[in-house]
Amino acid sequence: MILKHNKALLNLTLIFAVFFKLQAQNYTVELNSNISSKETLPFFLTANKFGAIPNNNNILLNTTIFSDFKNNNSKIDVAYKTSISGYIADKNKLLINELYVSIAFKNWLLDVGSKNDDIVFEGLSVSNGNIINSINTRAFPGINLKTKTYLELPFAKKWLKVKANYAEYLLNDERSVDKAHLHYKSLYFKSNLSSKLDLITGLDHYVQWGGTSEEFGKQPTNFKTYLKYITGTGDGNKTEDQINSSNAWGNHIGNYLFQLNYKGENSNWSIYLSHPFEDRSGREFANYPDGLYGFFIDLKKPKSFITHLITEFQYTKHQGKNTSENGLIDNYFNNSVYKSGWTYFGRTIGSPFFTTKVPEKGITNGIDQNRFTSFNFGIKGYLSENIQYKTNITYTKYAGWFNAPINKSLFAPYLEVLISEKSIPFDITIGTAADFGNFLPTNFGGFLKLTKSGIF
Numbered sequence: 001m002i003l004k005h006n007k008a009l010l011n012l013t014l015i016f017a018v019f020f021k022l023q024a025q026n027y028t029v030e031l032n033s034n035i036s037s038k039e040t041l042p043f044f045l046t047a048n049k050f051g052a053i054p055n056n057n058n059i060l061l062n063t064t065i066f067s068d069f070k071n072n073n074s075k076i077d078v079a080y081k082t083s084i085s086g087y088i089a090d091k092n093k094l095l096i097n098e099l100y101v102s103i104a105f106k107n108w109l110l111d112v113g114s115k116n117d118d119i120v121f122e123g124l125s126v127s128n129g130n131i132i133n134s135i136n137t138r139a140f141p142g143i144n145l146k147t148k149t150y151l152e153l154p155f156a157k158k159w160l161k162v163k164a165n166y167a168e169y170l171l172n173d174e175r176s177v178d179k180a181h182l183h184y185k186s187l188y189f190k191s192n193l194s195s196k197l198d199l200i201t202g203l204d205h206y207v208q209w210g211g212t213s214e215e216f217g218k219q220p221t222n223f224k225t226y227l228k229y230i231t232g233t234g235d236g237n238k239t240e241d242q243i244n245s246s247n248a249w250g251n252h253i254g255n256y257l258f259q260l261n262y263k264g265e266n267s268n269w270s271i272y273l274s275h276p277f278e279d280r281s282g283r284e285f286a287n288y289p290d291g292l293y294g295f296f297i298d299l300k301k302p303k304s305f306i307t308h309l310i311t312e313f314q315y316t317k318h319q320g321k322n323t324s325e326n327g328l329i330d331n332y333f334n335n336s337v338y339k340s341g342w343t344y345f346g347r348t349i350g351s352p353f354f355t356t357k358v359p360e361k362g363i364t365n366g367i368d369q370n371r372f373t374s375f376n377f378g379i380k381g382y383l384s385e386n387i388q389y390k391t392n393i394t395y396t397k398y399a400g401w402f403n404a405p406i407n408k409s410l411f412a413p414y415l416e417v418l419i420s421e422k423s424i425p426f427d428i429t430i431g432t433a434a435d436f437g438n439f440l441p442t443n444f445g446g447f448l449k450l451t452k453s454g455i456f
């Protein structure tokens with residue numbers, strides 16, 4: 001979000017900081033420079049960066065002030081964060097990456113503002129373990145009520161736990177439906193299969209609703225219609241059929257997650273599947289085998305040459321063909337009313353391999369390429385006591401649409417090295433990335449980042 005759109009959230013953060021007298025404040029200052037051999041940067045110099053890196057040569061300064069939870073015995077605990085970036089590029093900008101207050105009460109947590117999602121699997125997953133919600137865009141401004149962690153169920157304390165959330169956000173970028181809302185809820189269960197195995201099964205449900213469309217006008221926001229938005233229902237009247245061909249109010253995006261976790265003496269590992277759906281056929285797995293499949297392993301060897309490994313496979317070519325309702329194909333992340341689709345500030349919210357269309361008058365009109373297969377292999381480890389590295393190698397093949405097939409590929413290696421020496425007053429991160437194949441122009445690039453953290 002641009003700074004002028006966030007004065008209310010900024011004031012709210014400051015009010016909470018003063019009110020709760022949060023004395024110990026942490027800070028982080030980052031100076032980052034990105035450069036490439038082309039006018040745009042290689043794919044992985046901008047992908048999965050929370051939408052904070054512009055897609056051309058740049059110099060960026062980011063300042064963060066935050067306070068974590070105190071973990072004291074008080075009934076209410078408070079944390080907050082303000083992260084502001086300014087960069088010099090083709091277009092100079094000042095933007096807010098994160099701006100939120102979090103209030104913890106017993107087993108519940110309330111986030112108010114814009115807060116980035118947690119990074120999972122040591123940052124090695126190219127979609128952060130979820131095909132419909134990666135770390136490719138900025139955080140949405142809004143309010144999110146959730147459980148702190150998995151909670152025990154009274155009738156199954158030893159073998160079943162649950163966590164959930166309920167959130168409402170505002171999509172405040174330039175888009176086809178102005179000031180559209182975003183509803184999000186989730187429900188996850190953790191089943192203890194043994195002392196070493198547990199199974200996580202969960203559901204994520206998003207829906208874009210409300211706002212004003214130039215073509216379809218103002219979308220209803222009364223409470224009765226809101227209930228239809230969040231439940232994915234419709235009443236079949238003529239107006240609704242004209243606006244929502246799926247006979248449900250709003251633009252719905254969903255995900256099933258299945259994850260098997262093993263905790264052993266010498267290693268921990270996770271096998272997971274993230275399965276997308278947009279209508280009934282997808283909910284019933286009629287679009288199988290589409291999804292993100294992954295295997296992550298923690299070798300439990302701190303400071304060793306290899307500490308973590310991941311391998312992932314994404315497949316999105318089926319899209320419910322010949323099984324979808326009314327003969328329609330899913331066409332992931334696109335919608336006839338909410339034409340900006342599953343994007344935010346021009347970037348795909350889901351896996352970054354779903355490419356966005358070229359903006360028209362500053363507005364992104366949805367997803368361009370959404371049928372592909374993709375392989376990712378990642379490694380994380382230490383080169384020495386104070387030098388850590390992370391690398392990803394991905395290969396993606398785009399198939400095009402059913403009636404307009406293409407055969408294009410993208411090979412995108414990425415490497416970053418973090419140097420943290422006590423004799424140096426800041427951390428140094430050096431990275432490089434490249435694009436090969438015929439989907440994007442051959443491109444080489446790199447970055448240098450200096451990071452200073454402390455308490456004041």
